[in-house]
Amino acid sequence: MPAPSSDWLREHPQVRTIRAAACDLNGVARGKRMPARYAEKVVTDGTRFPISALSLDIWGEDIDDSPLVFETGDRDGVLRPTERGFVPMPWLEAPSALLPIWMFREDGRPYDGDPRHCLRRVVERYKAKGLTPVVAVELEFFLIDDSSRNLQVPISPRSNKRRKAAEILSIRALDAFDQFFTDLYEACEAMDIPAETAISEAGLGQFEINLVHCDDALRAADDAWLFKMLVKGLARRHGFAASFMAKPYEDYAGSGMHAHFSVLDDEGRNIFDDGGPKGTDALRHAIAGCLEAMSDSALIFAPHLNSYDRLVPEAHAPSGLCWAYENRTVAIRVPSGPPPARRIEHRVSGGDVNPYLALSAILGAALNGIEDGVEPPDPITGNAYAQDLPRIPDTWGAAIEAFEASKVMPRIFPEELIRNMLLTKRQELHYMAELEPHEQVEIYLDTV
Incomplete structure (x- = not known):
């Protein structure tokens, strides 16, 4: 599957907002919403959010005794687009697109707590x-x-x-x-x-x-x-x-x-x-x-x-x-x-x-x-x-x-x-x- 690019957005100018989301342990999508004009940066550089976000409980709360939270300063992971690239979100009223992402360490290593990386292994x-x-x-x-x-x-x-x-x-x-x-x-x-x-x-x-x-x-x-x-x-x-x-x-x-x-x-x-x-x-x-x-x-x-x-x-x-x-x-x-x-x-x-x-x-x-x-x-x-x-x-x-x-x-x-x-x-x-x-x-x- 080819690497994602921003061509899809140029071919779909009606799309005004993007969700960049990864899958947590419970299968819940965790990520960010942004205007489409900022999506190019996510495609080329990725985005960041706490590593702990992929291990939240079913309510979306931090795990009380997880070493991913306070023990390590709740540090960020780097999230990059998967091969899937942009997909429309037809369940929303406004034209929008989802960009699936997965998590890596700062040094580029896949994050072992990411469910998608687990299947990749x-x-x-x-x-x-x-x-x-x-x-x-x-x-x-x-x-x-x-x-x-x-x-x-x-x-x-x-x-x-x-x-x-x-x-x-x-x-x-x-x-x-x-x-x-x-x-x-x-x-x-x-x-x-x-x-x-x-x-x-x-x-x-x-x-x-x-x-x-x-x-x-x-x-x-x-x-x-x-x-x-x-x-x-x-x-x-x-x-x-x-x-x-x-x-x-x-x-x-x-x-x-x-x-x-x-x-x-x-x-x-x-x-x-x-x-x-x-x-x-x-x-x-x-x-x-x-x-x-x-x-x-x-x-x-x-x-x-x-x-x-x-x-x-x-x-x-x-x-x-x-x-x-x-x-x-x-x-x-x-x-x-x-x-x-x-x-x-x-x-x-x-x-x-x-x-x-x-x-x-x-x-x-x-x-x-x-x-x-x-x-x-x-x-x-x-x-x-x-x-x-x-x-x-x-x-x-x-x-x-x-x-x-x-x-x-x-x-x-x-x-x-x-x-x-x-x-x-x-x-x-x-x-x-x-x-x-x-x-x-x-x-x-x-x-x-």
């Missing part, structure tokens, strides 16, 4: 072996009327009715919000986000959109991060909320971010393809790596208190550590289809994840398995919820402890990011316990 591990991961994500979200404490499906602009029911694969449910989805696809085109199929899902007012597979994992994570920002912003323009929180409704399924991936060798061949339905040794090794790291990385896949309401049996989300062919009750699914498209579907992540960290954890664990040549347990058959299986941590506190004690996570994540994640999540765990359930939902609804 994983991709470089693949490149060193002549391998390229090919990634696609499926993102589920809810459309919500949050005008009162009682969350509910928005009134359809077409029928002026509110249908309080889950409608799996319902065309009627999609058509009820036709203008929103029409605007969403047009905005994705403008932002160069490869949005493909949309379906209605099992939750109340829940939908899913697939993003097309990409042989650039950083680009795939960028797409997911920008897509979440777009969906939430555009919904507000339509008079309701959109949320990727894991489970806004107790009695309905939650939202996930399923990640599909295969791996190409240096000649472009899929190393998971053996010409048949079972897949290669490399496929099994990658599955074994993912399973081995799954409990330790639960904090990445389920980063918030609400995340654990989704990971319960018989709620369309995995709870047991297992894999299978063509089975949606498991954590790791190998879909059917043509052998050249043989791939792994990792089904654990909630919609509330940071896409950079989630793909780092998934791809890093898979590469660990490939490097180590480890074998997974046998694939299961039947309903995983009804079987006696090792379990993914079922509480936030247990996931924090597993992440801290892990011997696997340091193979994937840099020490600084692990430290920052633990400090951030412990602070959130403490303060979330002081809130009423409706106050917790208010925090998560718009932020994640």
Whole structure:
């Protein structure tokens, strides 16, 4: 991908304001707004803000005991544009553009606490072996009327009715919000986000959109991060909320971010393809790596208190550590289809994840398995919820402890990011316990 330039702004003179933003640990965009005429300086020289800004808690507050704040004088990092360059922000009334940026140290070294740099490191591990991961994500979200404490499906602009029911694969449910989805696809085109199929899902007012597979994992994570920002912003323009929180409704399924991936060798061949339905040794090794790291990385896949309401049996989300062919009750699914498209579907992540960290954890664990040549347990058959299986941590506190004690996570994540994640999540765990359930939902609804 070419380096960003200011040509885009000259080609879009109607754009008057710029947001330069990086992704923090919670997936929240942190950055600055400026008039477009000052954007050239950011493109050429970058911009600066405190290193600690990428490790704020979910409220946007400093971490009380972080060494990034007072201990080091809350020093600045240097933020430079990513390869993505400028993208429009169609959810705003005034013509505006977003310039994605990522953080470096003063001496030019990448900042290890930046989630995007974390994924870059994983991709470089693949490149060193002549391998390229090919990634696609499926993102589920809810459309919500949050005008009162009682969350509910928005009134359809077409029928002026509110249908309080889950409608799996319902065309009627999609058509009820036709203008929103029409605007969403047009905005994705403008932002160069490869949005493909949309379906209605099992939750109340829940939908899913697939993003097309990409042989650039950083680009795939960028797409997911920008897509979440777009969906939430555009919904507000339509008079309701959109949320990727894991489970806004107790009695309905939650939202996930399923990640599909295969791996190409240096000649472009899929190393998971053996010409048949079972897949290669490399496929099994990658599955074994993912399973081995799954409990330790639960904090990445389920980063918030609400995340654990989704990971319960018989709620369309995995709870047991297992894999299978063509089975949606498991954590790791190998879909059917043509052998050249043989791939792994990792089904654990909630919609509330940071896409950079989630793909780092998934791809890093898979590469660990490939490097180590480890074998997974046998694939299961039947309903995983009804079987006696090792379990993914079922509480936030247990996931924090597993992440801290892990011997696997340091193979994937840099020490600084692990430290920052633990400090951030412990602070959130403490303060979330002081809130009423409706106050917790208010925090998560718009932020994640």
